[in-house]
Amino acid sequence: MISSFPPRSWAGIDDVVILGGGLAGLFCALKLAPRPVTIITGAPIGEGASSAWAQGGIAAAVGPGDSVESHLADTIAAGAGLVDARIARGMAAEAADRVHDLLEYGVPFDRDLDGALRLSREAAHSQRRIVRVSGDMAGKAIMSALVAAVRRTPSIRVLEGFVGEQLRTEGQYVTGVVARDRRGGLSDRLHFATRAVVLASGGIGHLYEVTTNPPEARGEGLAMAARAGALIADPEFVQFHPTAVDIGTDPAPLATEALRGEGATIVDSEGRRFMLEIHPDGELAPRDIVARGVHEARRSGRGAFLDCRSAIGGSFPERFPTVYASCRAAGIDPVGDLIPIAPAAHYHMGGVHVDARGRSSLDGLWACGEAASTGAHGANRLASNSLLEAVVFAARIAEDIQGLLPNHKMVPWPDAPAGEARFAEAGDDDAMRMLRATMSRDVGVVRTRTGLVEALAIFSDLGHQARSPAMKNALVVARLVASAALARQESRGGHYRSDFPEADPVFARRTFLTLADAEQAARHAIAA
Known part of the structure; x- marks a missing residue:
């Protein structure tokens, strides 16, 4: 069991807690309705999530002459040999249904004069299959529609201004979540006892100096799962x-x-x-x-x-x-x-390893969106497959939870914590600036053994100084990415080693590791 800080208060038993207010989290909550769900988000829903900033759209084989098999082939080609074809095929096959769901929630996808969806083409797609909104406003429009739907759904409680910090476990079962109030200090925490936790907490882009991701994208959900012992997949694959x-x-x-x-x-x-x-x-x-x-x-x-x-x-x-x-x-x-x-650091193909239903290696813990690694993207995500993956797996998780926990618990929710809604964190301190600079220099677009070992040594030094839970979580993610990048002695997809510039068939496999594995590899590399 992981030790934790004493919680400020016990919030009762929450049937389902979703960490993250982006597309994956909101879509999952809506699909779970009328089951009681609590969404915990560090920023107001619709803000602080990469989903809202997505400009391309959603990839779906809905146009004339296009097909699921063609979409699958493009996904596999972009994934550089590591795509799980079964997962990718299922994702592509469900695309049309998920687009229909979004239309039902009020997303105003672009249409032509005949009323058909207007489709565009993006890199590495063989067909025009990107469903967009007003050219480059898909993410904003999708999130706006889903936020409105969530606000009018009484079974969904939203706690804004709280950041997930730690998972509570009993053996292999996740039993709760500790969340930090961004308006307070170390003692301002809430503990949520849960029957199911869904990580939809986004990516890791803000651990790099140049990124398109919001400041909240620091991999806290990934770090929480790793610290709890969950299996992590493909952390070395970062798309720029x-x-x-x-x-x-x-x-x-x-x-x-x-x-x-x-x-x-x-x-x-x-x-x-x-x-x-x-x-x-x-x-x-x-x-x-x-x-x-x-x-x-x-x-x-x-x-x-x-x-x-x-x-x-x-x-x-x-x-x-x-x-x-x-x-x-x-x-x-x-x-x-x-x-x-x-x-710029844009998307993390790695994350918490999940199966086709979004289940992690820990009982009671699911993950979707950028926090998860499903195998659908392989070593390099195909453009506009990210929003698709988010809604496909969010829907699957909702269905899985309903099947596993058919009788939800109706527990009265306490009043949300009072206080002025101040969501802005302080700017980066010196330690975080050092971490971000190191990630960009040594764990970025081009990597080498020398740089990766140096990065791991810096992360080790920062770890001895780290006091804040946020910094500790950031260092967990940094070690996972750098350790996996060091072990993969080849170049493939989003991972490029200038000292091993070619793909090696020996490494034509996905990476699976735990935090303990990464820490052991880091110690050996630094000592060598």
Whole structure:
């Protein structure tokens, strides 16, 4: 059993607790209705979640000439040999039903004049199958519709301003959650005794200096599960989006891949389209290849820019309003100017290992969304499969919980803790800045053994100094990613080792490890 801080108060027995207020968490809660559910989220629902920032959309084979098998083939190709084909096929097959669910919840997906869903194409897709909203506003529109649905569902209680910190266990069974009140200090905690916990707490992008993820994306759910002994899968595979808008903000605004799907090109400071020299698909090559191309152009001093002038031109404000607003706020007019870009930590293919029903290796614990690793993405996520995976597995988890725990407990909920809703955390301290800089330098787009060992040594030193639970959780995730990256002596998908630049058939397998495994590997590497 994991020791924990004494809770501030006991909140009674909660039938189901969902950690995270993004797409996966809200969709799961709605699918569980009218079963009582408590959603714990560090920010107001609809905010602080990467889902709300997604610009592309949802991949679904719903257009003429498209098929589940074609979607599956593209997913497998992008996943660089590590996709679980059974999982990916099931995900693609359920896409149309989940899109229909979202329509029922009020998501205003784009339609053509005949009323059919308007579809776009993104990198590594062989067909136009991306269901979007107003060009680049899918995430915001989906979250807005689901937040409204959650607000009008009486069986769902939302506790905003609380961050999951630790899982309580008895043997292999998860029995509760300790959550920290962001408005208070170390003593301000609530303990939730549970029958089921669903981790939908998002990714790890904010552990890197340049990221498109919100500040809440620091892998706390992943760390909680790892500390409880859960099996972790594929933590070394981090996807870097190649076209974050490089204007020095944290997080960095995203220039959606749909821009390249509509013909935008990537050039250096001399106007040369260098991606055509790297891959025959040029700007529409898999994201890891484009990210490395942009990384090298910037490292060599040539710079990297997105050129939308010919392909998008004057229609930019109407077709891609989110990107346009971000650029204009930085003094860039994308109608006539090049957009400076940089690779940014964007999506984690790794996470808590789950099966086809979203069950983790611990009883009573499920995971979905970016906190989970289902095997659907392999070593490199296909564009716009993330929102699809989130809703598919959220629905499966809801069905599984209903089947396993058919008689829900109707326990009166106490009043939510009183207090002014102040959600903003303090900025990064020196330790967190060091961690983020180290992750970007040594565990980023390009990795080497020397850099990874140095990173593990730095994380060890930071661990001796860490006092806050948030920093301790961040270091857990950092060690998992770096240890797995050190062990994988090859390059595959989102993991690139310049000292092992080719894929090795010996490593054509997924990674499975526990926190104890990662810590042992780190100790051996540092001592060597």
